[in-house]
Amino acid sequence: MRLPKPRGVLSEWLVARLAEPGLTSVAPAPDSWDDESIALWTLHELSFRGFEDADDRAEWDPGLLAVRHDLEEALEDRLRSRWSEAGGGAAPGAADVPGALEALVAEDDGPSLADHVRRHADRDQVLELLRQRSVYHLKESDPSAFVVPRLPVRAKAALMALQFDEYGDGDPNRLHSHLFARGLEAVGLRAEYGAYVDDAVTENLEMNNAGSLLGLHRRLRGAAMGHLAAFEMTSSLPSRKMVQGLDRLGLTGPMSHYYDEHVEADAVHEHLAARDICGTLAEDEPDQAADLLFGAFTCLDAEARFATAMLGAWGVGG
Amino acid sequence: MSAGDFDHPDVVLVPHGPMLLRGAESVQDTDGTVHRVERPVVALCRCEKSSRMPWCDGTHKVIPRGAPRT
Ligand code: FES
Ligand SMILES: [Fe+2]
Ligand SMILES: [Fe+2]
Numbered sequence: 001m002r003l004p005k006p007r008g009v010l011s012e013w014l015v016a017r018l019a020e021p022g023l024t025s026v027a028p029a030p031d032s033w034d035d036e037s038i039a040l041w042t043l044h045e046l047s048f049r050g051f052e053d054a055d056d057r058a059e060w061d062p063g064l065l066a067v068r069h070d071l072e073e074a075l076e077d078r079l080r081s082r083w084s085e086a087g088g089g090a091a092p093g094a095a096d097v098p099g100a101l102e103a104l105v106a107e108d109d110g111p112s113l114a115d116h117v118r119r120h121a122d123r124d125q126v127l128e129l130l131r132q133r134s135v136y137h138l139k140e141s142d143p144s145a146f147v148v149p150r151l152p153v154r155a156k157a158a159l160m161a162l163q164f165d166e167y168g169d170g171d172p173n174r175l176h177s178h179l180f181a182r183g184l185e186a187v188g189l190r191a192e193y194g195a196y197v198d199d200a201v202t203e204n205l206e207m208n209n210a211g212s213l214l215g216l217h218r219r220l221r222g223a224a225m226g227h228l229a230a231f232e233m234t235s236s237l238p239s240r241k242m243v244q245g246l247d248r249l250g251l252t253g254p255m256s257h258y259y260d261e262h263v264e265a266d267a268v269h270e271h272l273a274a275r276d277i278c279g280t281l282a283e284d285e286p287d288q289a290a291d292l293l294f295g296a297f298t299c300l301d302a303e304a305r306f307a308t309a310m311l312g313a314w315g316v317g318g
Numbered sequence: 319m320s321a322g323d324f325d326h327p328d329v330v331l332v333p334h335g336p337m338l339l340r341g342a343e344s345v346q347d348t349d350g351t352v353h354r355v356e357r358p359v360v361a362l363c364r365c366e367k368s369s370r371m372p373w374c375d376g377t378h379k380v381i382p383r384g385a386p387r388t
Binding site: 153154161164169174236240264265267270275 | 332357374376
């Protein structure tokens with residue numbers, strides 16, 4: 001993919017610096033939440049697939065790492081203060097972690113985009129949602145893959161079982177991000193990696209940045225796995241609603257198949273994630289228990305903020 | 319941590335949820351139809367309310383718990 005469009009002074013500086021590594025000017029402070037979010041998204045992307053018009057060495061450029069550090073710190077502070085405002089912070093006992101995750105998911109009362117798609121969304125809204133979702137689904141599961149070497153034995157084995165399924169059980173045709181790409185093509189959208197990053201709303205960028213932040217830092221492994229669990233635990237039923245909505249609009253075929261696959265796959269993954277990954281991680285590393293819940297909350301909260309933004313833009317809900 | 323063996327059962331019953339089955343190659347449903355298994359672990363519906371038997375589709379989560387089973 002190519003570098004995204006700047007959204008403010010910092011991202012303008014960053015894109016220029018990535019395109020021309022010789023630049024030595026100092027990074028300006030971001031001038032908006034949007035600017036900050038696209039800048040961090042771009043810096044994280046250097047650790048995923050990178051940009052054809054940026055130098056690959058930029059990933060470990062000390063000047064850029066310093067900028068990334070400041071943006072990540074600001075994001076993590078924001079996420080943690082949302083969690084403490086929501087009453088979070090206490091660490092459950094290791095044995096209670098799967099139950100605590102389940103309770104957190106059950107209490108989640110954020111608006112549901114899948115409900116809207118199932119019953120009311122028109123075709124344009126669904127296509128808009130798919131463009132937004134493509135920012136994550138075209139790199140689906142990649143942030144969690146960074147966590148594998150950082151886990152103790154049981155959690156590592158369980159994460160690999162889950163990831164193996166996400167990556168198609170060895171069959172490239174069944175790799176989830178590839179299923180989504182085929183779905184995009186079938187509904188007339190662009191399927192190449194990063195195709196719609198320039199269209200991503202800030203809430204969506206922040207949601208993606210949160211997932212990458214947790215995945216990329218060993219210190220945040222517990223939060224990353226809690227985030228994964230909440231994601232998997234809120235997928236089966238909404239995926240089924242997505243299938244119903246896509247079918248209602250005549251968007252059957254590969255995109256519907258992508259969601260259909262997730263009804264079944266995530267009915268398995270949610271248990272692997274909550275019990276075999278998060279439960280055993282909490283037993284083996286009890287100091288991760290609090291962060292497991294912080295990560296789960298962050299996943300649910302970011303999705304709620306994204307859904308609120310989308311529904312608001314469409315003039316529905318709220 | 320010791321380097322001993324871990325419990326790793328092939329069948330796990332999830333409380334109020336499905337039965338997880340590891341390493342199966344095929345599953346026969348109640349109609350006698352045999353389904354090929356393509357993932358390392360599958361979730362078999364135990365609440366009998368799934369829309370895609372024999373697999374769990376998460377429907378058990380919206381069924382009130384503790385309803386007497388017949
Ligand atoms: S056990 Fe999950 S749908 Fe029946
Ligand atoms: Fe997936
Ligand atoms: Fe999944």
